[in-house]
Amino acid sequence: MEVSKLPISATQRGKLISAGYTSLSSICSASSSDISRGTQTAWDMLQEEQESLARITTSCADLDNILGGGIGCREVTEIGGVPGIGKTQLGIQLAVNVQIPVEFGGLGGKAIYIDTEGSFMVERALQIAEACVEDMLEYNRFLRNDCQVKTQPKDILENIFYFRICSYTEQSAVINYLDKFVSEHKDVKVVIIDSIAFHFRHGFVDLALRTRVLSGIALKLMNLAKKFSLAVVLLNQVTTKYTEGSFQLCLALGDSWSHCCTNRLILYWNSNERHAYIDKSPYLRSASASYSVTSRGIRNSTSRSKRIKMMI
C-alpha cells in the first residue's frame, strides 16, 4: 500500500515520503531508531548539557541568579517588555559580555546582532564596551591576577556582527543564512534578534501563514542553538489583550508564538524599579529580580529594599 494513501496528516506523509518510505512494507521493515533519526536518550542529553554549562552573564548579579548564572547556550531565550524598559540595553550588554575572555569567566565568543527596528546605537555599545574593559581591569587589580587584559573597547565592537533587516523576508533570509555564517565564524556564541516581532506585526494579512512562518523560524533558531552550542536571544514587544474583563499586557505575536521559545523573561516596571520575571522555563524557577540600567550598562539595582521574590 502506498504511503500517500495512508490516513495520516499531509505533513507526516511528506516526512515519510521525503525520507524515502513510499510503501507500507518499507516502513514495516524499518526499526524505530531508523525512522526516528536524530533522537537521543535523556542520559546522553544530560551529558551534553553538562559539557556546555557556559552561560552569558548579564552583569547584574540578581538577574544572573534567577537565570541560573546567565543566559544559557543551546537554548532560545525570549525577552519581552514595554518600550523603554531596557530590552535593547540588555541585548547590547549580552553582545559585549559574550566576549569576556575565558580567564575572566566568560565565553570569549563573538556576537551576531540582528536589528529589525534600527534601535542599535553604536555610541551606547561603545559606552558598555568601555565599562566592561574597565571592570575587567578592576577585577584583575583586585585579584592581583597575572592574566593581562588585552581587549580594547574597539576590539569588542569589532566582534559584533551587525545585520540590519528591513522586512520579514529579509528576516527569514538572515535566519536561513545564519547556518552558513556561523559555520564560517565558529566563535559566534550569541545571536540576538532585536526585535523578533517588528516585521511580523504589520506586514501580514494572513495570520495563519504568520503562525506557520514563525514556528518555522523558531525551529531553525533552536536547531542553530543546538548545532553550534550558542545562545539565541529574541527581544519581543508588548501589546494589550482583553482578558478577564480588562486589558492586560502580553508579549506580541500571539499565543502560538509563546510556545516556541525555551525560556521567556518579562521585563517590567514595579514601583519605580525595573524588574525581570521568569515567565516560562523548563528548568528555572519562577522568580523575579530587580536590575537597573546605568551609564555603564545593566547592573544591580541600588534600592535598599530589593530582594529576589520567589513565586510558586
Next chain:
Amino acid sequence: MANKLISEMRLPKSIANIFAARNITTAKDALSLTELELMKLLDVELSEVRSALALMSEIVCPPYQTALLLMEQRAATEHLGGHLPTRLKGLDAALCGGVPFGVVTELVGPPGTGKTQFCLKLSLLAALPAHYGGLDGGVIYIDVESTFSSRRMIEMGASSFPEIFHSKGMAQEMAGRILVLQPTSLSEFTESLEKIKVSLLQNQVKLLVIDSMEALVPGGHEQRAPGQHPLSWHISLITSLAEFSRIPIVVTNQVRPQSHDESCLYPFQVQKMDRILKDRTRYYSHIVAVLGFHWAHAVTIRLVLEAKSGQRFMNVEKSPTSPPLAFSFTINPSGISLLTDDGTEMVVPETCNLSSR
C-alpha cells in the same frame, strides 16, 4: 531586497524553472512559505528545497557590518558622527552630540509647553550652513495644526545668529530651505509622505519634523480597541525613511489623561497584586501617550516637556545613551535655553505627574 527576482539569482536551472512554473517569482514569495509547503507545491525533495532556500537567503540577506565599522563610517561621513546639535549643552551631552540621525525623536507634552518652539529652532539649526553648526540642507516641516510661525522662526534666527541674519539675502535663503506642508486630512498626509520619500532619496532634505502626530488620528483620543492602528503604515514608513536617508526625524505628540480602567499589567502581576498596589503602578499608562505601544516602540528618544509650578522642564525620558534627566528651561527670543547645563537625574514616576499650564 525582498522583491528580488528568483530568475536573477543564478540558482541551478532545474530548480529555478520549477519556481517559475509555480509562479513563485520573488524571494518574498518563496520565503513566505514554510519548507514543507514549498516541498509540496514544487513537488521536489526537502533537501533540494533547503539548498535552494539557503542560496536564496544568502543572496537576499543584507551584508553584515561590524559595530566598529559602523561607528567609524559614521564618524567619518556624518556631521558629528550622526547628530544634529541642539545648542543646549546639557541636552547635547546627554544625547551624545545632539538629535541623532536615522531614528525618531519624540517630543511629548501638554499644549503650551514649548514643543513647537523646539521644532522651529531645530528646523532653523538644520538649515544653517555647516560652519555655523548646521546641516546645510533642506527641512520638511509637516504642520498639522497650523502652528508654524515663520515670523517666530526668523525672530529666533535673528536673535541667536545676528551675524548671519543681518544680511537680508541670508534670512530669505534660510527660510527658503524650510518647506512647510499643511495636510488637512490623513489621506493628504499619506500623499505628502510619499512625495517626501522621493526628495529624501535625492538627498537634499536633512530634517523632517511632524507637528503633531496625534492630530492626524481620526477619532481623537478615545481608547482604541486592539487591532490595526490607523497610523501603523505611516509609523513603519517614517521609521524606515529616517533610517535609509540617515536623517533625524522629530515628531511631537500629546499626552492623554489617565483613564481609570487602564490597568496595564501582565497577567502574573494581576494575580499577585491587591487593589492598592494596582493603582500605584498605573503611572505607566501616560508614557504610552496617545498613539499606543506600536508608536512607543518605534520611537528611540522621548523628550517630555512639562510645566510645574511656573517652571518648565524638559525630561529625557527614553534614551539609549542617557539615564532619565530633567533640564529646566525657558523660552526666550532666541528659542529655548537651559537654565543649567547639568540635568537632574529623575526617578521615573516623577515624569508621570504631568500638569498643563
